[in-house]
Amino acid sequence: MAAASSTRVWTPAGRNRDRRRQKEQWGNPVTYFIALIFIAVCIAPVLYLVLGGFRTNSQITTSPAGLPHPWVLSNYTGILKSSTFWGEFANSTVVALVSSVGIVALGLMVSFVIARYDFKLKGAMYSLFAAGLMFPLVIAITPLYIVIKDLGLIDNLFGIIIPQIAFGLPTTVIILVPFLRAIPKEIEEAAALDGASRLGFFARMVLPLSLPGVVTTGILAFIGSWNNYVLPLYVINSQRNFTLPLGVQQFSSQYSTDTAKVLAFTSLAMLPALIFFSIFQKRIVGGLTGAVKG
């Protein structure tokens, strides 16, 4: 299924797609109207944050809902010059990248086993990870804190990364297993006939064919890590190890009277996840479709 939907892109069906695009009409105006209202509600608060960063505090006090007049850049430039912001940005980036790579690598390996091997404990293994969906981080945070403390990882970025990988595995396994199952048996058989071992098959065929699912889980893991708040709240003490969510919170309490600056900081902190998501959003929807169908 996953393979089928991705091959559609490779086939020289350009003409076909053009014809379909011509058929795409403008749609019902009522639909547009409702959709626009819905989107306005979704986007307006975000715009408020971004625009608010271009205002001064006196503008915000006198007219909280107004547009910037005049536009002020100093809030943004001030933050972009601060080493605090970039330090937190770097910490978030490291944590998100390492966590995502770990989640995808370990998740793909175990999903491959669950999807393509025949052994007794296979069902139990899948159930174990599926059950993991029921344990979001919050529930385990008190004892998890104790475990991390015993490992000496308090105030260490690995104290965030390692638990994040563990908690990211269930979603990854649930999404990837249907993708890996969908790879036709014939390809595996052909690979075997050509003398490829099962691990060779994994490296040369499974990885490329399951790419849509891998990308989806990777993005979800990255955004999840980028936005994680509870774990850093518990694990990180010193400011030099802060990730952006902690930074936002600290900044907003430290500068609670300087609303404009807080808005600017908040806007800059959400940009990376938004950009990352907009680039890859088609993949996310594609990956979810594969998982829901499977």
Next chain:
Amino acid sequence: MSESLGTDTVAGSQSQGTFGAGGAGVTASPAPPRAAARRRGRARMRLEITLLSGPAIIMFLAFVIFPVAVAAYYGFYRWHGYGPATDWVGLNNYKLIFTDPAFQQVLWHNLLIVVLSLVIQGPLAIIMALLLNQKMRGRGLIRVLIFVPYVISEVIVGTGWSLMLQANGAMNDLLGHIGLGALQSDWLADPNLALWTLMAIISWKYIGFAVILMLAGLQSIPDEIYEAAAIDGASFWQMQRRITVPLLGPTIRIWAFLSIIGSLQLFDLVYIIWGQYVSGTAGTSTMAIYMVAQGRDAGNYGYGSAVAVVMFLISLVVALIYQRFVLRRDLRGAVTEGTV
């Protein structure tokens, strides 16, 4: 299947294949080498399974399952987080939890949030997904924009909304400008309003995920069904009601499951907007807030662990009941048996 495989290479790389069976049955190769090869193949397979799944399983057990077990252990102690736990209090922590009116209150809030999330987000998300599933221009862009609140972190959502909803904030200013000054309120502090404010923010943040999930589900419904219905003269809304919503059933049920579990665990948004102590009086506190306030913030780690166990048990019971009675059809053979 692998029982009947003949050659070494095939046995080492085959679990689901079918072609080995015939060849192995026909060729009358002597028994001992075959058995040895099979054993070697099996051993190799076991090694691969261990190497590939070992790291993930160890991580998962150590950092997901083990902490819950640790919580179960510390939940029987009065323990303040340093030194070994020695002050065994048996089920006393649990007795305290269920006799504490504060816990009953947060439990009630959680249940309200569960129900309101389903009732508010479900129908809205289905309608939006139905509308957006039609052929129209800019559909891709619309989908991206709807997902934006979901992608932004809870900290940012919380910080932004709390600024907007303050008594002298943008929301009240806006209401005044558009002639709805009568609606101006203290959205965050008014105990009669705070829970509804929270529900509005939750709906805003998470409905995009519901819509995207439903859209993904809609894409798997074949066009032919609609074409057939159109030939039979069905109207647009008839088709949605009779075809789409029933066929969307699995997606709706899975979304509802994720929403229920998420609502039971709600923490970040409330903590950031209302802070740990104010939230009780604002009427928005949740079990997780209670847990953190009692455990980490007040230093009663034993009691906090017991609250974590209670939350875990409530989630587990809800999940099991839900799987047993609602998800049964969708997950049959998935979660329960592990094979499809």
